[in-house]
Amino acid sequence: MASRISAPRVATAYLFIAPFFVLFLVFGLFPILYSLALSLSYWKGGGAPIFVGLDNYAALLKDASFFKSLYNTLFIFVVGHAIMLPLAFVLAYALNTEYVRRKNLFQAFFFTPMVTSTIAVSLVFSMLFGEHFGVVNYAIKLLGGNPIEWYHGTGVWIKFVIIALFVWKWYGWNAVIYFAGMQSIDRELYECASMEGAGKGKILRHITIPLMKPVILYTLVMSFVGGMQLFDEPYIITAAGPTNFSGGTNQAGLTIAMYLYKSGFNFGQLGYASAIAYALMLIIVVMSASSFKLLAERRAS
Amino acid sequence: MRIKRLAAVALAAIVLAAPPIALTAQGAVKKTKVTIWAWPSNDQAFQAVIKGFNAKYPDIEVSWEMKTGHAQTRDALLAAFAAGEGAPDISLIELSWIGTMALNDGFVDLTKSPYNAGKYKKDIVGYKWDLATAPSGALIAFPWDIGPACIFYRRDVLDKAGVPSDPDKLAKLIKTWDDYYAVGKKVNDPANKVWWTDTAGAIPYIYYAHKNYFDKDFNIAIDNPTTRKVLALGKRIRNEGLDAKATQWTDEWYTMLSQGRVATVISGCWFGGFLKGWIAKDTAGKWGVIPIPEQPLQNWGGSFLGITKQSKNPEAAWKFIEYITTDPDATKAVLQSNDFLPSYKPDWKDPIYDQSDPFFGGQKTRRLWLDIASSEGPFVVTPLDAEAESAYNDELAKFLDQNLDIEPTIKSMVKAIDAATSADRKIVLKQLKKQ
Numbered sequence: 001m002a003s004r005i006s007a008p009r010v011a012t013a014y015l016f017i018a019p020f021f022v023l024f025l026v027f028g029l030f031p032i033l034y035s036l037a038l039s040l041s042y043w044k045g046g047g048a049p050i051f052v053g054l055d056n057y058a059a060l061l062k063d064a065s066f067f068k069s070l071y072n073t074l075f076i077f078v079v080g081h082a083i084m085l086p087l088a089f090v091l092a093y094a095l096n097t098e099y100v101r102r103k104n105l106f107q108a109f110f111f112t113p114m115v116t117s118t119i120a121v122s123l124v125f126s127m128l129f130g131e132h133f134g135v136v137n138y139a140i141k142l143l144g145g146n147p148i149e150w151y152h153g154t155g156v157w158i159k160f161v162i163i164a165l166f167v168w169k170w171y172g173w174n175a176v177i178y179f180a181g182m183q184s185i186d187r188e189l190y191e192c193a194s195m196e197g198a199g200k201g202k203i204l205r206h207i208t209i210p211l212m213k214p215v216i217l218y219t220l221v222m223s224f225v226g227g228m229q230l231f232d233e234p235y236i237i238t239a240a241g242p243t244n245f246s247g248g249t250n251q252a253g254l255t256i257a258m259y260l261y262k263s264g265f266n267f268g269q270l271g272y273a274s275a276i277a278y279a280l281m282l283i284i285v286v287m288s289a290s291s292f293k294l295l296a297e298r299r300a301s
Numbered sequence: 302m303r304i305k306r307l308a309a310v311a312l313a314a315i316v317l318a319a320p321p322i323a324l325t326a327q328g329a330v331k332k333t334k335v336t337i338w339a340w341p342s343n344d345q346a347f348q349a350v351i352k353g354f355n356a357k358y359p360d361i362e363v364s365w366e367m368k369t370g371h372a373q374t375r376d377a378l379l380a381a382f383a384a385g386e387g388a389p390d391i392s393l394i395e396l397s398w399i400g401t402m403a404l405n406d407g408f409v410d411l412t413k414s415p416y417n418a419g420k421y422k423k424d425i426v427g428y429k430w431d432l433a434t435a436p437s438g439a440l441i442a443f444p445w446d447i448g449p450a451c452i453f454y455r456r457d458v459l460d461k462a463g464v465p466s467d468p469d470k471l472a473k474l475i476k477t478w479d480d481y482y483a484v485g486k487k488v489n490d491p492a493n494k495v496w497w498t499d500t501a502g503a504i505p506y507i508y509y510a511h512k513n514y515f516d517k518d519f520n521i522a523i524d525n526p527t528t529r530k531v532l533a534l535g536k537r538i539r540n541e542g543l544d545a546k547a548t549q550w551t552d553e554w555y556t557m558l559s560q561g562r563v564a565t566v567i568s569g570c571w572f573g574g575f576l577k578g579w580i581a582k583d584t585a586g587k588w589g590v591i592p593i594p595e596q597p598l599q600n601w602g603g604s605f606l607g608i609t610k611q612s613k614n615p616e617a618a619w620k621f622i623e624y625i626t627t628d629p630d631a632t633k634a635v636l637q638s639n640d641f642l643p644s645y646k647p648d649w650k651d652p653i654y655d656q657s658d659p660f661f662g663g664q665k666t667r668r669l670w671l672d673i674a675s676s677e678g679p680f681v682v683t684p685l686d687a688e689a690e691s692a693y694n695d696e697l698a699k700f701l702d703q704n705l706d707i708e709p710t711i712k713s714m715v716k717a718i719d720a721a722t723s724a725d726r727k728i729v730l731k732q733l734k735k736q
Contacts, residue, residue: 042724044405045379050728059724130553131546152546152702241548242506242694249698265376267688268401269724 039274049271056275066276068251069259070283072159076234076255077227080163085219088171092178093208107179110172118169122236125165151238155252162234162253169233174219181215182208221288228284231257256280333617337365339393340374342639343604349638350631354624361617371395381611382407390612391622394442394605396432396511400684402442403435404725408607409615410439416608416619418443421627421645428512428598428680429644433605436684436729442607443622444644446635448569449673450507450599451590453576456662458495458564462488468664472591478504478534481594482543488564489543496563499547499554501539501701503567505531506694507599512680514689514718519726521715522681523693527596532700532707539701555580567593569601570670574640577660585660590669598678603644642670684729685722692717 039056041049060066095106113121128135129150137147150157185208193203234255238248245262247254254262256276264273337347347365354363366389368374375398381388382405394402402408411418418440422430429444452475456466464487465471475481481504485497508531509523516522538544545563547554557563559581566572576588593599606622608615625631632643633651643649654667696714699705 042728044401044725045382045407047406055724063720065720127552130551132553133556134553149546151548154703240550240554241500242502243698246691246695249702251695262691265372265379266398266691267721267725268379268398268405270379272724 035274035277038271039278041271043270044268045270052271056272057279059272060275060279065251065254065259066256066279069247069254069256072234072247072252073228073230073255073257076159076162076166076230077224079159080166080227081220081223083163084167084171085174085216087167088174088219089178089212089216091171091175092182093204095175095179096182103179107176110175112172113169114173116169118232119236121169122165122233125161125168125233126237129161129164151248153249155248155250158234158238158248158253161237162230165233165237166230170223174223177219178212178215181212185211217291221291224288224291225284228280229257230255231261234258235261332360332362333614335361335363335391335614335618335621336389337363337391337393337606337621338368338374338377338389339365340368340370343367343393345638346625346635346641349634350625350628353628353630353634354621357624358617358620361620363621371397375401378402378407378609379405381609386611388609388611390614390618391606391608393445394607396448396603396605397687399432399442399605400687402607403433403684404729407609407611408441409610409612410441411443411608411619412438412440415616418623424627424646426644426646426674428600428682429603429605431680431682432511432603433607436732442605443626445604445606445626446571446639446641447644447670447674448571448600448602449642449670450510450567450569450601451592451597451670451673452565452567453572453588453590454565455561455563455584455587456589457587458561459488462490462564464488466589468589468591468669471589475591475594477594478530482534482537485538485543485564486541489541491542494562496545497543498538498565498567499545499549499557499563501535501544501546502694502697504538504593505535505697507567507593507601508596509690509693510599510601511686511690512600512682514686514693515681515683517681519683519685519730521689521718523718524711524715528711529707532697532710535697535701536704536707540704559584561587569603570642570666571602571640573658573660573666586662588661589664590661590666592669592673592676596678597673598676598680599673600680636667642667642674646675685725688721688725689718692721 038049040051040053042052042055043049091110094100095103100106129137131137131147131149131151134150137150140147148157150161189207189211190203193207198206234247234253235258238244238246238253241248243249243251245258245266247258257280260273260276260280263269263276339347344365344367347363351363355361368377371393374393375395378388378392388407392408409416421443425444426447429447430440433440433442433444435441454466454471459466459471464484465474475484489495489497505528508527514521514523539546545557547557547563558566558576561584573588573590576582576584606626608618608622612618625635626643627645627648629648629651632645632648633653635641635643636653649671654671655665656667657663658666693714696710696717700707700710
């Protein structure tokens, strides 16, 4: 059956959606494909790239720094979210109760860290966690403990400074999303449940959380994509000293994006940096896809 | 009607023809334009010399564009090279990325004509010339300021500990690395929050700061007795609490410097400018400098001026570079505006370099720094040094922070340097074979 819409109409329709595709082609697709071509080359920025096949990827698989950065990024993501998501959930739950008036005010308050400048905040946090004159160490001393060497030793504490900053910045975003999710749950469900004698705990376990699963998964996946690309905060916190592009002592704060920047711009190895970018993309795609698959299977069962 | 139309057309023709006619009338006074990319506060230096330059070359118009910092300048250059257009005529190049620029073929070879910079080679500080030379032998940028490194110390802290604070006496006292440690033990007073030095890594760092990672054949050269000596020194200083464990260029470090909590800091000569300018403004007269013991030839930082291959006016650009780096009036003006010491040795005989500096208790610091830059010592540089240095510093930090042993550390340093530089090394060796 021939289309009822006239040809000029169809052409007009395509013209309307064309701008997006043109922009995507030029600023999205072309860089993505050129990056792929670069990842198969050796290029320092001048002259023509030299084709080296899969050498960059082979080198990547033997690169201890790359795997360390992968570990760091995952550690910061997992531990950071293990702290932040329950915190955001609890805050959203508290906000959702009838005891709290002026919910908008609290939402705005939670959201304020999001609108701060990352660089400014990272500088402030690195000062707060200063080893000699930092406020955090001062508080620890007051409480009778030993001041922590945040940037020395094995460097593990560097990760926690980054996590502290990360949690501070993003808890509000997640709390607001969870709150919106909770608000969309039909009040009647709660009323039915409490009429049948269910306590607050049971309601939480059997109604709120199951219905919030899609929202929680959404925040997890969005956080994962963003978390894997974490750059600003660890870069600024470890920006001083001789290990300044390496994420601090023992490369403890080196995330994948930082390693990419270091390889590409500090060392000028643009081909290798492109390979890192593609490796990162693959990791994100594989892990997001598998988490979606898991959810689909769960739903089916 | 017809006449009106004719008049309108005639008027239009005159209006359209006027600008080109006016331009050709001015054509006789056409100026060659030269653009420079750099970062603050180098614009002060350009400003200081532009009058003298235009007096000598009135037909060259120089303008400059300041990027936020040296990293942004490097990134903008890489983008312009990749795009094939947009690069300036001249760019300032920092020491830490001169190696990358030497390998990416974006700058002209100044030894070729019409520049013939080779005639200056004997008059330029040796290591600066080497730093700007690509493996192919091309001089990709002309050396501008040098950064001889030395030990900056606080006279008042040393006085309090009963150690002579006069620079000549102190230099005689600290002749070896062991002397540096021994004097440190006398001055170190952690109970009162006064440390001998800011970081134990300073000496192992400066010894390999951007040099000597490789020998002339590009073999990794750090497995030697001196490395063991400096690592042992760093370990002793760290384990016996002689360093404040402060990270340089953080707020805590600035606070310690202005409060006089560290007795010595190893840095480049430009550090004085920073102290005077904002880090420790109120400590005038309390500082002094001595050379680094055993191997005084040390350098930290410094920059170069190169002409990009995209430049349409390379000869005019060269005239400016030649002027600002070698003309005695120009180098003197830049010294006064920016505290830059020139790489061009003939200009060093100006009496201004023998002035005493009240901030350093009246010491003749400039002459000392020039002497340091002229001293003898191993100084082999390659375009791979920035990557090697990063790998070396990572292993050094681990060594000090986790109190590791020297032998395994040297092994892991060699391994890390090899991993960081192998890709570039292959290409460099290929380029060398081609000649």
